[in-house]
Amino acid sequence: xxxxxxxxxxxxxxxxxxxxxxxxxxxxxxxxxxxxxxxxxxxxxxxxxxxxxxxxxxxxxxxxxxxxxxxxxxxxxxxxxxxxxxxxxxxxxxxxxxxxxxxxxxxxxxxxxxxxxxxxxxxxxxxxxxxxxxxxxxxxxxxxxxxxxxxxxxxxxxxxxxxxxxxxxxxxxxxxxxxxxxxxxxxxxxxxxxxxxxxxxxxxxxxxxxxxxxxxxxxxxxxxxxxxxxxxxxxxxxxxxxxxxxxxxxxxxxxxxxxxxxxxxxxxxxxxxxxxxxxxxxxxxxxxxxxxxxxxxxxxxxxxxxxxxxxxxxxxxxxxxxxxxxxxxxxxxxxxxxxxxxxxxxxxxxxxxxxxxxxxxxxxxxxxxxxxxxxxxxxxxxxxxxxxxx
Numbered sequence: 413x414x415x416x417x418x419x420x421x422x423x424x425x426x427x428x429x430x431x432x433x434x435x436x437x438x439x440x441x442x443x444x445x446x447x448x449x450x451x452x453x454x455x456x457x458x459x460x461x462x463x464x465x466x467x468x469x470x471x472x473x474x475x476x477x478x479x480x481x482x483x484x485x486x487x488x489x490x491x492x493x494x495x496x497x498x499x500x501x502x503x504x505x506x507x508x509x510x511x512x513x514x515x516x517x518x519x520x521x522x523x524x525x526x527x528x529x530x531x532x533x534x535x536x537x538x539x540x541x542x543x544x545x546x547x548x549x550x551x552x553x554x555x556x557x558x559x560x561x562x563x564x565x566x567x568x569x570x571x572x573x574x575x576x577x578x579x580x581x582x583x584x585x586x587x588x589x590x591x592x593x594x595x596x597x598x599x600x601x602x603x604x605x606x607x608x609x610x611x612x613x614x615x616x617x618x619x620x621x622x623x624x625x626x627x628x629x630x631x632x633x634x635x636x637x638x639x640x641x642x643x644x645x646x647x648x649x650x651x652x653x654x655x656x657x658x659x660x661x662x663x664x665x666x667x668x669x670x671x672x673x674x675x676x677x678x679x680x681x682x683x684x685x686x687x688x689x690x691x692x693x694x695x696x697x698x699x700x701x702x703x704x705x706x707x708x709x710x711x712x713x714x715x716x717x718x719x720x721x722x723x724x725x726x727x728x729x730x731x732x733x734x735x736x737x738x739x740x741x742x743x744x745x746x747x748x749x750x751x752x753x754x755x756x757x758x759x760x761x762x763x764x765x766x767x768x769x770x771x772x773x774x775x776x777x778x779x780x781x782x783x784x785x786x787x788x789x790x791x792x793x794x795x796x797x798x799x800x801x802x
Contacts, residue, residue, distance in 0.1 A: 424594060428552055441572065450509065452509050470758060473754060477743040486590055492522040496519050496524070532545070545731040561654045623752070634764030683728070
């Protein structure tokens with residue numbers, strides 16, 4: 413990487429990290445803390461408040477991505493982060509569950525993922541883009557693991573409202589990074605025509621990736637409806653679940669080096685399909701484990717395998733999407749991609765709860781396995797794009 417590429421990758425990964433840390437800090441304690449608010453005796457309303465962020469974000473990723481093609485990436489990112497901060501402050505000041513729901517909806521309206529990913533693609537060459545995207549994916553995975561450790565501690569100290577206030581501060585810090593630290597964006601997109609939304613929706617290669625990112629995040633979130641209960645069943649207290657999550661996430665980062673080597677040798681397609689297959693196998697083994705008495709060792713290895721596959725796909729999918737998309741419409745393409753990602757997040761939470769309620773934990777993992785196998789079939793005909801000069 414050139415110095416500019418390293419700076420762009422580091423600063424934009426830090427923006428994702430700051431924003432996602434704020435989100436992840438809330439999730440582990442939201443369901444428990446929300447019960448203390450008026451209206452908190454309604455589990456369906458609590459679930460809606462949790463998922464509302466993903467729904468509004470999904471609806472606005474495309475408009476934000478298209479706007480970044482026309483008006484410039486950085487100004488759209490700053491605007492989105494400020495909207496996210498405003499929603500966080502709204503949730504921090506809420507005194508009812510409906511107020512929390514409105515705050516979560518406004519948080520989701522700051523849908524900057526597409527614009528950030530498109531800017532990272534603008535500022536990196538084709539042959540180092542997967543590495544840049546992997547840095548973003550690693551930062552998100554690390555923030556997830558860190559939040560599992562910090563969230564219960566901070567919630568006991570400053571409460572849920574304090575966590576939302578901290579989230580607002582992290583978003584403002586992210587906006588400062590965009591303004592003063594991120595390298596200048598290419599002039600090409602400053603006066604570009606409106607993003608070619610119809611064009612990117614008609615590209616089969618991009619459609620395959622969009623199906624994939626929806627399935628990946630639906631399965632990821634649906635899993636977490638059942639995995640914590642399995643860890644408790646295996647004898648690990650809920651306050652100590654990070655002792656499994658954190659090593660699994662950190663160890664899985666080592667696998668990322670193999671992805672870069674595979675890409676250099678022309679085996680990106682094989683690595684991509686293998687990662688999908690690994691997650692499918694993990695779901696099948698979870699299905700078997702859920703039918704008996706799970707052991708902590710087996711669960712730890714399964715989570716390690718899951719994070720290996722997940723991190724590979726988190727790095728390669730946005731890289732492939734940005735490389736396949738026409739440059740003037742890159743924001744629109746990443747908007748569609750991130751919309752499907754957010755809707756997968758929302759659908760996974762809803763689906764996971766419904767499946768466990770109606771068909772038990774085994775029904776959940778059976779459905780997740782089927783979705784991963786369906787994705788593998790859809791992705792099988794993919795062709796990795798050839799490298800370009802920039």
